Amino acid sequence: MGGVCYLNAAPLLRYLPEYLPVENIDYDLPSRLAERMSRGELDVAIVPSFHAFRDPQSVVLSDACIAAQDVARSVILFSRVPLEQIRSLALDAGSRSSAALVRILLAELHQTRPRTRQLPLDEDLDTSPDDAVLLIGDRAMVSRPSRFPQVWDVGAMWHQWTGLPFVFALWIVRPGVDSAYWGPRFASARDRGVARLHEIAAEAAENLGLPFPTCYDYLSRNLHFHLGSEEKTALELFGRLLQKHGFVPTGVHLVYDCANT
Numbered sequence: 243m244g245g246v247c248y249l250n251a252a253p254l255l256r257y258l259p260e261y262l263p264v265e266n267i268d269y270d271l272p273s274r275l276a277e278r279m280s281r282g283e284l285d286v287a288i289v290p291s292f293h294a295f296r297d298p299q300s301v302v303l304s305d306a307c308i309a310a311q312d313v314a315r316s317v318i319l320f321s322r323v324p325l326e327q328i329r330s331l332a333l334d335a336g337s338r339s340s341a342a343l344v345r346i347l348l349a350e351l352h353q354t355r356p357r358t359r360q361l362p363l364d365e366d367l368d369t370s371p372d373d374a375v376l377l378i379g380d381r382a383m384v385s386r387p388s389r390f391p392q393v394w395d396v397g398a399m400w401h402q403w404t405g406l407p408f409v410f411a412l413w414i415v416r417p418g419v420d421s422a423y424w425g426p427r428f429a430s431a432r433d434r435g436v437a438r439l440h441e442i443a444a445e446a447a448e449n450l451g452l453p454f455p456t457c458y459d460y461l462s463r464n465l466h467f468h469l470g471s472e473e474k475t476a477l478e479l480f481g482r483l484l485q486k487h488g489f490v491p492t493g494v495h496l497v498y499d500c501a502n503t
Contacts, residue, residue, distance in 0.1 A: 243267055243268060243284065243285070243286045243287065244267070244268050244269075244275040244278060244279070244286070244287030244288065244289070245258075245267040245269050245270075245275075245287070245288060246269070246270075246271075246272050246275065246288050246308075247269040247270060247271065247379075248272075248316070248378075248379035249316075249379070249380055249383075249442075249450070249460070250316055250379065250410070250411075250460075250461075250465055251308060251411070252435065252442045252461075253432060253435030253436050253439060253442060253467055254288060254306050254308070254413075254432050254435060254467060255267060255288075255431070255435070256431075256434075256438075256442060257431050257434040257435050257438070258427075258428070258431040260431070260434070261428075261430045261431045261434075262424070262431075268284070271335070271336035272289060272290045272336055272337065272338060272378075272379075272411060273290070273335065273336050273338045274336075275287045275288070275289050276289045276292075276296075276338055279293065279297065279414070279416070280296075280297060282416070284416075285415065285416045285419050286303075286413070286415050286416070286424060287413075288411050288413050288414075289338075289411060289412065289414055290337075290338035290339035290340075290410065290411055291409045291410060291412050291480065292338040292341075292342050292484065292489070292490075293338055293339075293414070294412055294414050295480075295484055295489075295490045295494050295496065296489075296494075297414075298494060299417050300415070300497075301415050301416075301417070301421060301497045301498070302412050302413065302414055302469075302496055302499070303413055303414065303415045303421035303424055303425040303499060304412075304413040304424070304425040304428035304429050304432075304469075305429055305468055305469040305470070306413055306428045306429050306432035306467055306468075306469070307409050307410075307411060307412050307413070307467060307468070307469040308409070308410045308411040308465060308467065309408060309409045309465065309467070309468075309469070309473050309476075310397040310401075310408055310410070310464055310465055310466070311401065311407045312397060312401040312407075313395050313397055313401075313464055314395055314396060314397025314398070314410070314464060314465070315383065315397075315464040316382045316383050316460065317340045317343075317376075317377075317378050317382060317395065317396040317397055317410070318376070318377050318378075318382040318385075318393060318394065318396065319344055319374055319375075319393075319394040319395075319396055319399075320367070320374060320375050320376075320377065320385075320390035320393055320394075321373060321375075321390055321392040321393075321394065322373055322374065322389065322390055322391070322392070323373050323374070323392070324392070325348060325351075325352045325354070325392075325394070326352040326353065326354055327354070327373070328348060328352075328354055328373045328374045329354070329357065329373055330356050330358075330359075330371070330372040330373045330374070331345075331348075331356040331359075331372060331373065331374050331375070332358070332359055332361035332365075332370055332372040332374070332375040333358055333359070333361055333375075333376050334376050334377050334379075334381065334382075335360050335362060335363050336378055336379060337376060337378045339410050339411070340376060340396060340410065341358075342484060342487075342489050343396060343400060343408065343480070344376050344396050344399075346483050346487055347399050347400065347403065349487060350483070351399070351403060356373065356374070359372070361375055361376075363381075367385060367387035367389070367390065368387050368388055368389045370387075370389075374390065375387070375390060376396070380450055383450070383452065383456075383460070384451065384452065397464075404476070404479060406472060406476040406479065407466075407473055407476050408476055408480070409469065409473050409476060409480075412469070413425070415499075425499075432467050432468075435467075436467055439461045439462050440458065442457075443458035443460075443461055443462075444457075478495075478496075481494060481495065481496065
């Protein structure tokens with residue numbers, strides 16, 4: 243089983259061993275989890291929503307997700323220039339959904355399609371030659387690169403354009419896995435995590451060196467963890483845009499296979 247190594251996934255994962263016979267969860271970057279699912283190395287993982295559209299065999303098995311209604315706070319575009327002038331863009335190596343989303347937003351709203359490259363996790367942002375960089379997860383929350391004065395929250399950009407939330411990650415399963423067993427347990431673990439955000443935020447504040455209110459507001463106000471009708475509408479729109487811009491094949495749709503979705 244694969245789990246995201248960022249704070250945004252902690253409410254989904256922290257109490258999972260209480261509901262499933264999981265001795266250990268294999269934590270990794272979202273992009274790497276998606277790659278490992280594609281290679282068949284994992285049967286179940288929480289992966290970028292982008293990957294769910296790229297893999298026609300994947301099935302969404304729970305209404306537990308990572309989503310933002312508006313400001314996401316951990317998906318940030320830092321830029322030296324106005325958005326319409328971005329010609330080169332470095333994308334966080336851990337990103338898949340956010341990397342596609344920001345490129346779609348730049349194309350749709352600002353008619354620019356910058357050259358892109360992967361930003362290594364250990365690269366000093368202030369030495370980057372690019373016009374802009376996209377950071378996600380904990381790295382986005384703690385980084386303040388001085389040479390990129392313009393700061394854009396990508397979740398807010400999406401919401402201002404569409405009026406919809408954005409779903410960054412989903413639990414998906416490979417064919418043959420009993421989703422009716424796994425799905426409700428993921429939801430129960432989520433519910434317990436959401437009920438204990440205070441504890442999760444306190445631990446994160448110590449580990450990340452951020453103020454407790456920042457971590458708590460991030461988990462309780464910026465993010466939410468239920469896949470409802472608005473989130474499904476947003477996913478449908480994201481899927482159409484992914485197809486329009488050539489990120490995924492045409493005709494791809496998400497498959498939901500659990501009673502609680």
